[in-house]
Amino acid sequence: MIEMHDIWKTYPDGTVALQSVNVVIDRNEFVYIVGPSGAGKSTFMKLIYREEVPSKGQLSVNGFNIGKLKQRKIPYVRRNIGVVFQDYRLLPKLTAYENVSFAMEVIEASKRQIRRRTMEVLDLVGLKHKAGSVPAQLSGGEQQRIAIARAIVNNPSVIVADEPTGNLDPETSWGIMKLLEEIHFRGTTIVMATHNKEIVNTLRKRVIAIERGTIVRDEPRGEYGYEI
Amino acid sequence: MRFSTLVRHIREGTKNVFRNGWMSFASMGSIIVSLFILGVFMILALNVDKLASQIENQVEIRVYLQLGTEQAKIDDINRQIGRIPEVKKVTFVSKEEGLQRLKENLDPDAQSALDGYENENNPLPDAFDVEVFDPQKVADVAKQIQAINASDADQPILGVKYGQGTVEKLFKITNAVRNVGLIVVAGLAVMAMFLISTTVKMTILARRREIAIMKLVGATNSFIRWPFFVEGVLIGVFGAAVTSAILLYGYSWLIRTTQYDLGLMLIKFASMQDVGGFIAGTLLVLGALLGIWGSTVSVRKYLKV
Numbered sequence: 001m002i003e004m005h006d007i008w009k010t011y012p013d014g015t016v017a018l019q020s021v022n023v024v025i026d027r028n029e030f031v032y033i034v035g036p037s038g039a040g041k042s043t044f045m046k047l048i049y050r051e052e053v054p055s056k057g058q059l060s061v062n063g064f065n066i067g068k069l070k071q072r073k074i075p076y077v078r079r080n081i082g083v084v085f086q087d088y089r090l091l092p093k094l095t096a097y098e099n100v101s102f103a104m105e106v107i108e109a110s111k112r113q114i115r116r117r118t119m120e121v122l123d124l125v126g127l128k129h130k131a132g133s134v135p136a137q138l139s140g141g142e143q144q145r146i147a148i149a150r151a152i153v154n155n156p157s158v159i160v161a162d163e164p165t166g167n168l169d170p171e172t173s174w175g176i177m178k179l180l181e182e183i184h185f186r187g188t189t190i191v192m193a194t195h196n197k198e199i200v201n202t203l204r205k206r207v208i209a210i211e212r213g214t215i216v217r218d219e220p221r222g223e224y225g226y227e228i
Numbered sequence: 229m230r231f232s233t234l235v236r237h238i239r240e241g242t243k244n245v246f247r248n249g250w251m252s253f254a255s256m257g258s259i260i261v262s263l264f265i266l267g268v269f270m271i272l273a274l275n276v277d278k279l280a281s282q283i284e285n286q287v288e289i290r291v292y293l294q295l296g297t298e299q300a301k302i303d304d305i306n307r308q309i310g311r312i313p314e315v316k317k318v319t320f321v322s323k324e325e326g327l328q329r330l331k332e333n334l335d336p337d338a339q340s341a342l343d344g345y346e347n348e349n350n351p352l353p354d355a356f357d358v359e360v361f362d363p364q365k366v367a368d369v370a371k372q373i374q375a376i377n378a379s380d381a382d383q384p385i386l387g388v389k390y391g392q393g394t395v396e397k398l399f400k401i402t403n404a405v406r407n408v409g410l411i412v413v414a415g416l417a418v419m420a421m422f423l424i425s426t427t428v429k430m431t432i433l434a435r436r437r438e439i440a441i442m443k444l445v446g447a448t449n450s451f452i453r454w455p456f457f458v459e460g461v462l463i464g465v466f467g468a469a470v471t472s473a474i475l476l477y478g479y480s481w482l483i484r485t486t487q488y489d490l491g492l493m494l495i496k497f498a499s500m501q502d503v504g505g506f507i508a509g510t511l512l513v514l515g516a517l518l519g520i521w522g523s524t525v526s527v528r529k530y531l532k533v
Contacts, residue, residue, distance in 0.1 A: 049444070051444075072448070072449075075443070075446045075447060075448045075449075075451075076446065077446075078443070078444065078445065078446035079445070079446035083444055089437070089440075089441055089444075090441075091437075091438055091441060093247040093248075102442075102445070103445040103446075105233070105236055106442065106445050106446055106447040106448075106451060107446065108229075108230050108232075108233050110232070111232060150445065154445075154446075
């Protein structure tokens with residue numbers, strides 16, 4: 001599903017973000033990416049959804065060779081990857097419903113499909129009743145749920161979540177984790193970068209630790225392994 | 229593209245105009261200001277052109293005939309001049325009419341000086357007034373008339389006059405005025421683009437996040453462009469419509485309030501019919517183009533994510 005062979009990433013300013021990363025993430029895995037700030041977690045995530053390209057090495061996602069992907073093919077690869085951010089990234093002027101449905105308009109789904117599926121995922125994230133609210137009227141946890149609904153509305157095979165609970169209080173964070181578990185249970189691969197020790201140590205999954213751009217630990221059912 | 233997607237783009241583009249209320253307002257504002265200045269100068273240029281044409285149209289050729297030319301000959305020359313393609317109208321001015329006109333041009337006190345020159349004492353020759361379609365061609369037509377004379381053994385034409393020298397100078401001036409007008413209008417159009425590009429830069433900043441999110445969920449570039457395109461056209465066309473309305477209303481007011489005073493000075497503004505369609509049409513097309521240009525530039529910069 002996601003395969004990295006000897007991946008290097010050097011930014012134009014000379015910063016080496018990743019060096020010789022080798023990893024395979026299989027279909028329907030749930031993986032935590034942990035490590036100190038600036039270790040290269042975000043770069044690792046960005047490579048998967050092709051916001052960045054590797055400087056060296058072979059990277060394939062869903063069978064696509066990301067390094068050699070043609071510009072016009074990028075949108076089609078992204079449609080199979082749902083991305084969730086710490087800061088939600090909702091469009092402030094659209095309602096919760098529109099924020100989700102527009103991801104389906106992008107793939108030119110029919111009107112009926114859009115209405116049915118959007119309500120379905122809003123129901124799944126427990127916010128059907130807030131469909132008409134704009135982001136400013138929603139709490140942080142609710143906004144993140146809408147962002148997750150947008151990420152899954154097109155049935156992607158992978159969800160890439162970069163610190164999805166980073167801005168949320170512990171209780172709300174657990175709600176989000178329950179939701180991600182549910183989505184994982186329904187058959188979606190989940191790659192989640194996090195600083196949340198409690199979550200990683202309680203909800204045991206595979207843990208990949210990145211430090212100074214290299215993978216220093218990769219354990220099935222691992223622990224967070226850092227203080228804080 | 230599906231038809232429903234096209235409808236979606238138009239709907240989204242229209243909604244975006246309202247969603248980005250202030251930005252749309254600012255963009256429209258800069259389009260209105262730019263087009264307004266441009267429009268004022270266009271109206272000015274149209275009037276200068278009209279004035280120049282009015283002056284030019286007073287240029288005529290006067291063809292004098294030899295004294296005692298027979299009527300048959302006169303008719304023949306009349307026909308020959310009429311056959312020249314550039315000639316609009318030939319009017320015969322008999323020596324009697326010529327004297328009458330001369331009298332009318334004189335001061336009433338001085339008119340008596342011409343007493344006694346009537347009838348057989350009339351020293352004036354018969355003549356033709358020749359009007360030309362394009363006044364800039366008078367010199368050319370005058371030459372052709374002279375050629376008629378040369379081909380006739382009797383040499384019935386005494387002289388051809390059209391204000392040689394003065395006419396050439398007049399055309400130099402009117403052409404220069406027209407060119408300056410054109411340059412000013414072109415310069416203003418460029419200035420308008422700069423003014424609008426500043427607004428575009430502001431919208432870019434406001435929109436980059438939106439474009440980034442659209443790309444993230446897998447929108448193709450053309451999918452992203454379309455609503456922006458629709459939005460740009462709407463803002464441009466609406467801005468141009470507002471500008472045209474203001475300009476034309478103002479112009480009709482100007483015509484109404486000054487028609488009496490200026491009428492005395494024999495100056496006439498270009499009429500609403502002359503100006504209205506041209507100004508509104510040009511501004512609408514320009515507005516649409518400016519809107520498209522602005523939205524295209526603002527999107528293109530952030531499409532390469």
